């Protein structure tokens with residue numbers, strides 16, 4: 497008799513026997529991994545070490561045919577599905593407890609068309625893989641700042657990085673996609689075919705199907721860009737951020753910048769006396785004409801006397817990996833975010849106080865200066881609605897000791913709540929969602945006027961909410 501395993505959520509129990517698994521195995525080319533199989537523990541891990549979920553099955557898809565087989569199998573057995581791109585979402589939604597993980601990490605090819613200025617990118621590619629291929633042509637997809645992050649999760653909820661003010665969000669540069677929908681059909685999506693789905697994919701998250709490949713617009717970038725990396729004494733935060741808000745209000749689109757309450761690094765090239773001390777770091781990237789970059793970043797280097805200044809020109813590929821060592825796999829993370837309508841003195845004061853209370857020296861408060869190209873797209877033109885805020889606050893709790901989970905999570909939540917209550921803010925950035933514990937309220941505040949349309953599109957393409965291990969948009973009732 498075939499061995500049976502009963503799996504699933506509280507709501508539904510699903511029986512999977514060996515015969516069913518063998519049937520699926522015969523239909524896919526990629527590896528199928530179950531509890532107890534070699535590699536299971538490795539493949540159920542994600543970047544955030546606090547996430548510990550046990551899926552029933554992991555299907556390492558090698559192509560669209562595998563994805564179709566996996567979706568059909570899960571749907572017919574009412575098995576919860578999660579989709580794994582780069583496995584870097586802080587909420588760990590890539591892994592479904594008790595369900596099936598459609599793991600796309602092997603679908604990571606990148607093909608650049610330098611004539612049409614586009615790139616075709618597999619649904620499991622990382623930013624590093626995209627940058628590697630596009631920079632071979634002096635091109636780039638505007639994306640995030642850590643090379644191991646997946647392009648899929650990042651672009652489906654927006655995508656902020658060094659080129660956002662210059663060329664827009666990652667999702668603004670998404671021009672087409674192949675999607676395996678809940679009914680197992682492959683939809684070739686662009687502005688002619690399924691334009692409503694293209695609209696939803698530009699910011700609406702992984703709610704509408706499995707994106708097996710994306711097509712992005714690419715832009716001339718590099719090979720070198722000018723970077724400002726200036727570490728100032730944190731005691732000067734008030735004056736520094738006053739300068740920062742005024743400077744960024746006038747800055748050209750080519751300049752992207754963020755100010756970070758953090759501690760200085762503990763190693764070379766930081767001089768011994770300046771290591772591991774609280775600081776306000778100004779980071780900026782100038783991606784316009786190279787010979788104008790030094791002048792563009794210079795004012796950020798001269799606001800006061802810095803503790804350390806590591807500014808200079810560097811290859812764009814290097815700039816895109818600067819933060820990699822700070823975010824190792826398996827550390828514990830809890831990140832929230834909230835848009836700010838301004839950076840008035842009272843806001844700065846509050847942030848400085850919160851930063852001084854960080855329970856972990858590797859935690860940070862990041863102030864992203866927005867605007868530019870991102871701001872010139874109408875809020876209803878794509879699913880990504882929150883485009884007019886001048887700043888985004890990223891509240892990053894980062895720590896190693898499991899005993900410290902509670903205190904570190906509590907700190908980030910407290911900063912979030914305080915900013916929300918004391919200052920008029922406008923929604924959250926869904927790529928830094930904490931554990932999305934606010935549920936639908938978080939989505940409503942972030943999608944704003946686009947939420948109802950997203951629910952209607954969800955009802956059209958995934959009426960039974962098969963794809964729900966994500967920041968879930970419930971289908972409109974039909």
Ligand SMILES: Cc1cc2nc3c(=O)[nH]c(=O)nc-3n(C[C@H](O)[C@H](O)[C@H](O)COP(=O)(O)OP(=O)(O)OC[C@H]3O[C@@H](n4cnc5c(N)ncnc54)[C@H](O)[C@@H]3O)c2cc1C
Pocket residue numbers: 542543578579580581582583584585586588589590591600619620639640641642644645646647648649650651652654655656657701702703705706707708823927928965966967
């Ligand atoms: C160290 C670090 C730095 C970061 N820096 C930035 C940054 O600079 N800018 C920024 O905007 N964000 C940044 N982020 C946040 C990042 O954008 C999100 O964590 C994003 O979800 C990561 O994508 P992923 O594919 O790795 O996610 P995963 O965890 O694999 O997936 C998250 C969700 O995306 C959906 N999904 C993933 N792949 C697919 C697919 N192919 N088809 C359909 N749905 C899919 C699923 O719903 C899944 O649950 C950073 C994250 C980390 C960890």
